Amino acid sequence: MNAFIVAGGILAVFAVVVALLGMRGFPRGRGGERAVIGITLVLFAGAVGSAIADQSKVGERRGPEIDKPGEGEETGKPGQPTEGESKSPEGASESAPKDEGEQKDKPAPSALALTADPTGQLKFDKTSLQSTAGRVTITMTNPSPVPHNVALRGNGVEEEGETVQGDGKSTVEAELQPGVSYEFYCSLPGHEQGGMKGTLSVK
Numbered sequence: 001m002n003a004f005i006v007a008g009g010i011l012a013v014f015a016v017v018v019a020l021l022g023m024r025g026f027p028r029g030r031g032g033e034r035a036v037i038g039i040t041l042v043l044f045a046g047a048v049g050s051a052i053a054d055q056s057k058v059g060e061r062r063g064p065e066i067d068k069p070g071e072g073e074e075t076g077k078p079g080q081p082t083e084g085e086s087k088s089p090e091g092a093s094e095s096a097p098k099d100e101g102e103q104k105d106k107p108a109p110s111a112l113a114l115t116a117d118p119t120g121q122l123k124f125d126k127t128s129l130q131s132t133a134g135r136v137t138i139t140m141t142n143p144s145p146v147p148h149n150v151a152l153r154g155n156g157v158e159e160e161g162e163t164v165q166g167d168g169k170s171t172v173e174a175e176l177q178p179g180v181s182y183e184f185y186c187s188l189p190g191h192e193q194g195g196m197k198g199t200l201s202v203k
Helices: 003-022 029-066
Strands: 110-115 128-131 134-142 151-154 157-160 168-176 181-185 197-202
Touching: 003 029, 110 128, 134 197, 151 168, 157 168, 168 181
Parallel strands: 110 134, 128 197
Antiparallel strands: 134 168, 151 157, 151 181, 181 197
């Protein structure tokens, strides 16, 4: 309990006592009035003085706490980003974004599949193919013992895949234009004439 509460309590009790006695005609005479006024002033001064003293002590106690290092908001702390610096969730500084050309991969080519007749007849399992424009890959699987390949021609394209047999794969790849038809075939002598050919339509 601090001095302000004690002094204030005494002043309050004294005021109540004087008020109760005053209802009975107290104090009587000028001397009594002066005594009451003097006591009241002393108690009031003591209460005010103790309040000021307690406030000063509170400020002295709070001062060291406020001045403690590491408390409160401070800028430039280790591990915290400074103004203008951003950090990734892992705590590493973010690097500048890469060029769009590096971020965008080339689109994967459209993939088409063919299979040569497994009995060795000169024909593919398809005589027509369809694809969208752009980079297109045709892969021909040859399960027969007769060697075959796949080739592509038309509109300036002339590509020929590797000759394979026994489940080997022959592949051609080309950049195709929309609205144009191309021809796929086996380029081995006599195979195209024997029926190993078809049409590739590009949308």
